[in-house]
Amino acid sequence: MTRTAPLSRLAVSTLAFATAIASQPVLAQDAQQPESVRSQPDDDLHTRRGDDGEMIVVTAAGLTQLDVLAGTSVVEGFELQRSIEANIGESLVKLPGVTASGFAPGASRPVLRGFSGDRVRVLVDGLGAIDASNTSVDHAVTIDPLTAERIEVLRGPAVLLYGSQAIGGAVNVIDKRIPRRMPEEDIHIDGLVRADTALDAREGGLSVDFPLGSMFALHASGSYRTTNDMEIPDFAVAPDLRADLLADADEEEAEGEFDEADELREAANQRGTVPGTATETWTANAGLTLFAGESNLGFAVGWYDSFYGIPIRPGAGHHHGEEGEAGAADEEGEESVSIGLKQFRADLRGSLDLGEGFFGELATRAGFSDYTHTEFEGDEVGTVFDVQGLEARAELIQNRKGGWGGSTGIQYYTRDFDAFGAEAYVPKNVTNQFSVFTLQEFETGPVQFELAGRFETSDVRAPTLGITRSFDTLSGAIGIAHETEDGLRFGLNGSRAERAPSAEELFSNGPHIATQAFEVGDVTLGKESAWGVEAFVRGRLGPATISVAAFKNWFDDYIYLSETGLEEDELPVFEYLQADATYWGLEGEVEFPLIDTGPLRLTADLRGEYVQAELADGTPLPRIPPLSLMGALEADFEAFNVRGEVEWFDGQDKTAPFESATEGFTLVNASIAWRPLRGNNNVTLLLKAENLFDVDARRHASFTKEFVPLTGRNIQASARFSF
Secondary structure (H helix, E strand, O other): OOOOOOOOHHHHHHHHHHOOOOOOOOOOOOOOOOOOOOOOOOOOEEEEEOOOOOEEEEEOOOOOOOHHHOOOEEEEHHHHHHHOOOOHHHHOOOOOOEEEOOOEOOEOOEEEOOEOHHHEEEEEOOEEOOOOOOOOOOOOOOOOHHHOOEEEEEOOHHHHHHOHHHOOEEEEEEOOOOOOOOOOOOOEEEEEEEEEOOOOOEEEEEEEEEEEOOOEEEEEEEEEEEEOOOEEEEEOOOHHHHHHHHHHHHHHHHOOOHHHHHHHHHHHOOEEEOOOOOEEEEEEEEEEEEEEOOEEEEEEEEEEEEEEEEOOOOOOOOOOOOHHHHHHHHHHOOOOEEEEEEEEEEEEEEEEEOOOOOEEEEEEEEEEEEEEEEEEEOOEEEEEEEEEEEEEEEEEEEOOEOOEEEEEEEEEEEEEEEEEEOOOOOOOEEEEEEEEEEEEEEEEOOEEEEEEEEEEEEEEEEOOOOEEEEEEEEEEEEEEEEEOOOOEEEEEEEEEEEEOOOHHHHHOEEEEOOOOEEEEOOOOOOOEEEEEEEEEEEEEEOOEEEEEEEEEEEEEEEEEEEEEEEEEOOEEEEEEEEEEEEEEEEEEEEEEEEEEOOOEEEEEEEEEEEEEEEEOOOOEOOOOOOOEEEEEEEEEEOOEEEEEEEEEEOOEOOOOOOOOOEOOEEEEEEEEEEOOOOOOOOEEEEEEEEOOOOOOOOOOOOOOOOOOOOOOOEEEEEEEEEO
């Protein structure tokens, strides 16, 4: 079905060369391994609250606080088990400031503070996914949360250290594909199995780690997931769209087109399920690390294979050819659309101990990807997308001395993108980027200062068009924080960020069947830039834990995709435009104990977020999430954990031109977990109910919100084990 491009000799040679200069990311060490393989805390770690209420460490090479990263969230362990869904985006939606694109069960990318696409980087162990998920909302992220050990959501200006595409934030998935330290056991096994009712999901992930002699550690992992069409509470289409479909059916019937009228009524009355949303995914990975004193060098290879359905807007049809072909498509009705994708990935990570001088470590990290995905129209191949890419970092981490610490590095990225078929709406293009970056922290008593900077030079070339665009961008951030004697921290960050336009923004020109849009780029686009400010407070306030941030960004020449109201090939035309824009918002979480008697701990958890984004003329930007609030009560006693949640989402009527509004809704969720081994949390059984009252709900950030609602009542059962 899909074809995978061979690993070329040039790609292999390039990967081998890049491993000499690659680097480990700022957040790359492990804090969630079992006790037998967990590293010991040191001065490069800062603390946060764990599942059991105790303070545990979050890794941050060379820095103790990372306040420039105001708004960092970490999901791991039991919380990851409770949050995990079929993809990264849906697994994070309950965090403050996070939602998901929600295009389909097989494709849902994280949306941070209203930013998505090329303003949010999705990373695996500090490097990009190197797939095609940033090019379009229907393209899946090639990272499976089933084998994730920890997911870090990074917001704020210093995430620009991961690339100019992280202007809105980054999601960093940490796994164990490359072992980080020698296991002390003969063999260690981690696993998660899960099933649910709304998708009829059956899935599982397993990883195995064991030592080979005294210097090598070996890892193997894999996962499998299959789901059916998603179940929903009511009609698949939103009320306004349903009314339009029924009105069109009446018109067709009045003109004697009875078959067309029946098809439109069938689409309008589809309820209970969303057709064409089934998925099947499997992965396999293996890694090996050599340990020599305080230094190590490891590599891993992996395979990601997924096939998933793409729901088509009811009544849209497939009208991408000549008039005669369009008529034939009408007679045959709408074909199903699906995507099959495959990715081979190779990774390298190294750490060279440099002793007690100014620099204490040289960290290296590299990743190579050979990716192919095919869009099928029925059983026919529509369009094939090929991506070969390489990303590498080299980072010198300073020994912390006299209150001063930090890291400085270089980064290289290249992507060769090609598309084949009648709907190859983006021409063949090659992107190259080279960057230098630094992050420094200075501490004087209770006050900390932080400085971050990144220079990036990039060129984007489309050989078939004979066009090459080159850009130099410079980004920087400064932060100051003060910590009280009680551990409450106040801080203020300022930033200036620049981003070069992507190949898709520059060169798109054609119909895209999966998104039912005719997309038009602009080769004259310039780089966008933004001033940003962020204030935060977090830490302990009496018995409570608090984390609140307020932010605002002022964009010059903001690049956005705008619906024009025109049609081409009977598809709505979307153009990439530039204009000044502003984003501002609030997000926060407060957690405080109501009862704490030792055996019983009852905790209240309150979360909320609000984002507003508009052009300089006051026109709202599209798909900006509305105000949302969540309240939860969670009880821990002996071997049990019980949690109840109420999530409230306001309606969103601040819409872009031609964008539909969404109504507000409230979801009620509950879960109960049991740890059957007394005094041992290595096994957790979880029963969870989402959307208990089967509410019809639509996520405003979704491109498909008018015909893909959220799932209905969903009963989930899972088991997590670690031995």
